[in-house]
Amino acid sequence: MTTPVLEARDVTMRFGGLTAVRSVDFTVNSGEIVGLIGPNGAGKTTFFNCLTGLYVPTEGTVSYKGTVLPPKPHLVTKAGIARTFQNIRLFANMTVLENVLVGRHTRTKEGLWSALLRGPGFKKAERASEERAMELLEFIGLAHKRDHLARNLPYGEQRKLEIARALASEPGLLLLDEPTAGMNPQETRTTEELVFAIRDKGVAVLVIEHDMRFIFNLCDRVAVLVQGEKLVEGTSEVVQADERVIAAYLGEPFEGDPGAAEAPESAAAEAGAVADSTPGTTKGDVQ
Numbered sequence: 001m002t003t004p005v006l007e008a009r010d011v012t013m014r015f016g017g018l019t020a021v022r023s024v025d026f027t028v029n030s031g032e033i034v035g036l037i038g039p040n041g042a043g044k045t046t047f048f049n050c051l052t053g054l055y056v057p058t059e060g061t062v063s064y065k066g067t068v069l070p071p072k073p074h075l076v077t078k079a080g081i082a083r084t085f086q087n088i089r090l091f092a093n094m095t096v097l098e099n100v101l102v103g104r105h106t107r108t109k110e111g112l113w114s115a116l117l118r119g120p121g122f123k124k125a126e127r128a129s130e131e132r133a134m135e136l137l138e139f140i141g142l143a144h145k146r147d148h149l150a151r152n153l154p155y156g157e158q159r160k161l162e163i164a165r166a167l168a169s170e171p172g173l174l175l176l177d178e179p180t181a182g183m184n185p186q187e188t189r190t191t192e193e194l195v196f197a198i199r200d201k202g203v204a205v206l207v208i209e210h211d212m213r214f215i216f217n218l219c220d221r222v223a224v225l226v227q228g229e230k231l232v233e234g235t236s237e238v239v240q241a242d243e244r245v246i247a248a249y250l251g252e253p254f255e256g257d258p259g260a261a262e263a264p265e266s267a268a269a270e271a272g273a274v275a276d277s278t279p280g281t282t283k284g285d286v287q
């Protein structure tokens, strides 16, 4: 049975006179991989930031497993939501293992005194954390690089390490912000497999991405934001076939348009991907 993991109700985010997100209702159910797409500046990252407590929505609520979340990032993580960022945010001069251990801190119960005195309770907790971190490194295929500095990893592996660090907080929902940005097609395919494997481990996934082929292959459901509003939501097939989505990416007006005529021209390339990634076409990955 599917149960809601994340529920955003009527979320609005204004920056002064600009409404970046407008009255968005959005649900992610257990066992789902959901995509969030939209032209540049549509409000995707702002919406993510509202979900993770980085921004306090001007209006609306965000709930995780039925409980309204406090708008504080560390409390959101503690509740069970983890995220990665558009730009890699690893501790470059720490090892691969240390980076994952940092991600475990919300799940470590040992207090300050125990850590300072390095008592038996702390050592036991430290061993357990390290074991879990190594399991995660095995899972993402980086166990053999546990002692490498993060900054020396190739780009694709740095992004994987970010995912492992996010998983270290034992989330029930993982938010990925453009996980394949800058990746080559092989790395993108590996990421796709990794996201499926994460879902199979019982973690629901919400992903923002510009690579339409990636999104439509991966997601059970896709929501389209345009000018801060949710325009369409449905299966990959439904979204790809919706003319309003293509029009929004091309910056063409359409019935009920919240203002897509102002969408940036660069979105036209992405629209090509919407149109060309319909089943049966052979267009390559788009970035």
Ligand SMILES: Nc1ncnc2c1ncn2[C@@H]1O[C@H](COP(=O)(O)OP(=O)(O)OP(=O)(O)O)[C@@H](O)[C@H]1O
Binding pocket: 015, 018, 020, 038, 039, 040, 041, 042, 043, 044, 045, 046, 047
């Ligand atoms: N902190 C902020 N202060 C003021 N305006 C902001 C802020 N963050 C975002 N915006 C504006 O809100 C709108 C939505 O931006 P956002 O970054 O959420 O879009 P996006 O869909 O994630 O875009 P992209 O795909 O290019 O990353 C844009 O007009 C942006 O300039």
